[in-house]
Amino acid sequence: MAVGVIITLIIQNMMKHAAAISFYIIFIFASFTLVAKQAADTVIRYCVDPNWAPYESIENNQHIGLSRQYLTFIEQNSTLRFKLVPTDNWQQTIEYVKTGQCDLLPMLNKSKEREQFLSFSKVLFRAPNALYAHYDQPLVGNLASIREQTVAVVEGYRMHNYLQQTFPTMRLVTVANEAEGLNKVENQAIDFYVGSFHAANQYIKNNALRHLRIVGIAELEDLLRIGISKNLVDLLPELNRAIDQITPEQHAEVFSYLNNSQTTSKKDHSVAIKSAMAFTAVIVCLLFGYWRSVNNANMLEAKNNALELARQQLDEKNKQLKELAIRDPLTKLYNRSHLSEAIKQQIKLKQRYKKSACLLILDIDDFKKINDNFGHKVGDDVLVNFATLLTKSARSVDIVARWGGEEFVMLCPETDVEDAKIIAKRFQALLLSNQTDTLPNATCSIGIAPLGDDKDADQWFIAADNAMYQAKGLGKDSIFIIE
DSSP states (O other), X not given: OHHHHHHHHHHHHHHHTHHHHHHXXXXXXXXXXXXXXXXXXXXXXXXXXXXXXXTEEEETTEEESHXXXXXXXXXXXXXXXXXXXXXXXXXXXXXXXXXXXXXXXXXXXXXXXXXXXXXXXXXXXXEOEEEEEETTSOOOEEGGGOOSSEEEEETTSHHHHHHHHHOTTSEEEEXXXXXXXXXXXXXXXXXXXXXXXXXXXXXXXXXXXXXXXXEEEOSOOEEEEEEEEGGGGGGHHHHHHHHXXXXXXXXXXXXXXXXXXXXXXXXXXXXXXXXXXXXXXXXXXXXXXXXXXXXXXXXXXXXXXXXXXXXXXXXXXXXXXXXXXXXXXTTOSBOHHXXXXXXXXXXXXXHHHOOOEEEEEEEETTHHXXXXXXXXXXXXXXXXXXXXXXXXXXXXXXEEEEEETTEEEEEEETOOHHHHHHHHHHHHHHHHHXXXXXXXXXXXXXXXXXXXXXXXXXXXXXXXXXHHHHHHHTXXXXXXXXX
């Protein structure tokens, strides 16, 4: 009987406190779940370039820019978590990762030197590098065209190592960051600055550097990746999987940051401070404040106008950059790269719509003698004159390019061999009728090859090139058609 009473009391007591017991069970389970999740997450210390907007920078000890957005997507796609270790400059960032004070760099180029202490992920972001100069400097097209002028580059950047190895005689001036290099070029302390297209353009826009323009492109393209310390290389597969899961919409969101990034300015509290200090002269302070506001509005409008002008100038520079990428610097004809793309497109049209086309290769006869007898300056003038006359004789649909040296190419869409021969003869007649006393006489040999059904780009070009050499064998100033 007593045992039954005791059991009844225990059951009643448990039922009375059931809610409390349930709460504690749920709390303990949630705590274990949270601890398990924290244990599963991997926290990685990372450093960034603090002065490389819009790619990445540090403001108020906060990491902002493209690389921060990519790290957010990677955190969403993996168990990896990232903790910023602030640095003062890029050189310190590199030193920190070498000494183990941070383990990851979220956006940088791969190089042999960096591969000694970092392993690299898949490519996150691609971007060009451009050459900037004062408006007093002429267009140069590319790095190889620079002779005695000074060129600024950020110390420790991959571009710095590339220039040292590729152009050992170039007069390099190292700077701490993009801003220093661009300002020195603006003030004409240095002739050129070479660096990131997007970062330099944003700095020029935000700081209204109105005397700078793009004068060429660098052959070295930025292929930006994540670099992770060698002792954490086991995390690289997870990093790459997270990168693969970034959607095209998210990549577009990151790219839109380039157009939306803006600088901020501190608010001016001088009127309020003066009002507090000169309370007895409140009317005068109000008038003074009104004058200040009008003056600031005028200054702001002037700055906005300057920024708009800078934006327009940047748009024009961007157009120049695109044009430089497809043009030969001397003759202003299309270059080999653009012609190769046009040839591939013409082959596709042939395969799909059976469109006819001819390729003409034109080589100036005895051009070496012109250089030897008259000098390379006169030789360049002959090339420019040849290109001008070739453009005049071409139709609007034809693509005229300089292949290299004294060799030129004309791609003639929807053209059979008879029409191509007419075009070739018209050009030779134009070349003969435009001989002057200022330039040595020049003739050319022309090879013509129609596009066959089974030809690829290389085969078509080789056929036209062989035809040109056949024309040379006929005694120069000749035309040869190869079927």
